[in-house]
Amino acid sequence: MKAPPAVKAPKHEPHPDEHSKTQGRIVWEQFTKHRVAVVGGTVLILMYLIAGFAGFLAPYGMNEYRRSPVSAFVPPTTVHWIDPDTGRLTRPFVYDVTPDRDPVTRQRVYVEDTSKAYPIQFFVRRPSQPYKLFGLFESDLRLFGVEEPARLFVWGTNNLGKDVFSRVLYGGQVSLTIGILAVWVSLTLGLVLGSIAGFYGGLVDDFIMRLVEVFAAIPGLFLLIVLATLLKDPRNPLAQAFGLRMDSAQTFLMVVVVLGFVGWGGLARVIRGLILSLREMDYAQAAKALGASESRVMFRHLLPATASYVIVDLTLAIPGFILAETGLSFIGLGPSEVDTASWGILLRDATARGISIQFVPWLLIPGIPIFLAVLCWNLVGDGLRDAFDPKKRR
């Protein structure tokens, strides 16, 4: 908006509708009118915030567990609100539990020890389990917790006695980011190769498109399984060549790269098609005739025109990558299980040998955030697609 010219002209207050809106503004307005998509977006933001502050919100550390007394498969802790002595409402408290065996089924059960009540405390410091917020700020402050030896397992524990609730929160850090990172890998590959193919055509185009076909010809899941298994092994020739030890951080990055590597073909094909038709547009021809360099035509005129498509496609690709990561982790081929939690790894606990799911149903809880995240990304993606589509303006 330019400032009104000097004093002569009467002061003119521009009406909000007078200036034409920018593309971004229109898309945003359209998007906010899409109620379901806005709800999805809000839930997503909440989920990412929760994952970001997992250290503070989770009462226990990711791999924290106690050897004795056993705490494997402890069911979700019951929170009591009624004081047994007075029968009145009181501040919430829990009891410690002790392991026992069911006389009939011989299943391990946990019995509440009602002799001492442990009130739930807020903003507790647990110096034994420090964490780093966003990998930067060291802290040991937890939102809530109970005094030892009682413990508060909101969603029970797994076979090693680790707190499922805390692990779901930490797991979000992996499962929610891996999709976004993998999308960048496949975006880079797809955008670069697709635009080269569309722009230059000829032999290069043939070669790249054949490559896409080859990748599409091998079923994705099988390619993922084989690549992930082989690359996870630190003795594989690639890791040897680059001197990688495949520790947990490198395994994590490996999974990101493998996911993106398997998924770039579709994007490349569409980008190629778009560039191919955009290249012949009058404005692109005009730019060329005016002597614009190849890179200027490419980066200034052609690629920006594909933006709306790319944004929508990426948003809709993220849930696919989240599903792929949780699936890989579920069969033990995702990020290292030793010191990483991911929702797929947590669901894997429910299939461990000798477990009957009807006795430990809380081990299925980690599936719910997967479902929620995938659902919300899909909703946001659909909302964005409608928002970018001029035919669907409301």
Place this chain on the structure above:
Amino acid sequence: MLPFIARRLFHLIPTFIGATMLAFLISQLVPGDFFATKALEPNVRPETIERLRAQYGLDQPIYVQYVRWVANIVQGDLGLSFSSNQPVTNLITRPIQNSMILVIVSIVMLWAMAIPLGVYSAVRQYSLGDQIVSTVSYFGLAIPNFFFAQVLILTIFVVRGFTREAFDYNQVLLPVAGMTSNGFEDMTRFQQFRDIAWHTIMPSFVVATAGIAGFTRVLRAQMIEYLGSDFIRTAKSKGLGARAITYKHALRPAIIPFVAGIGGLLPSLIGGAGLVEIVVSWPGITPRLLDAITRQDIYVVLGFLVISTLLLMVGNLVSDLLLAVVDPRIRYS
């Protein structure tokens, strides 16, 4: 038609060669080879290892190994398994058949559920039922297959616990694991068939749900488009009943992309069924593939990759042909 098929088949060759090359390159990522672990055993002489390596051709340069392998594939020989010393073909046939059973049943289920839902949503657009269908199909899209299978297993157990308490009926609703019951060998043919069918219901339902969302949404959009077109108005004005209009005039053209999509659906569902197979311990491709890859039995892995790639390519070809058969507007010459 025939020249078209021939041309398409011809086009498949470079893709297939590329895919085998990619698969073979990936197989070179195996750390050491199968016999590297065997060489560590104290009672195995180095000469034996050398002899075995020579027998499997592992002492040759990579490109020689590749050419030999591809030449054998063309003759229908997928090599030998390291760990069991059997032809790969023998080892992978059963798992592929088993996966096919699961996938074909789930395609039938998918069609049986998605077509009525799609038609209903299109005819009763914006009704409560339409909204429920679209909501539920969104859920089906978002729920991971393996998680859904786990939830169903839990549900089956819970129902069993309930019926045991309430009616003293101690039978599981549906089997939750495997493809056959104990004593399958002693059953008659008919009983065997029934047993497998019984085991297939739950996993193939899970596989089908993932596809329903996309199917219903596209069918609904297609139907709505056709229902608003001129030839439907003509049909109405000449006095045809609503049922004939919906099913004969609108559904038929709307269903075309799905008929054509069958070829692609089959192989894609094989992949999609993979994690479900693991959850319900279905003796299909994916569990065996995982097993083979952890044992570094690389020719078995390559065998699965090659066969599934072939299936996918043939599936796509069949799709194109079907499209020409069902859609009179498309003619290949």
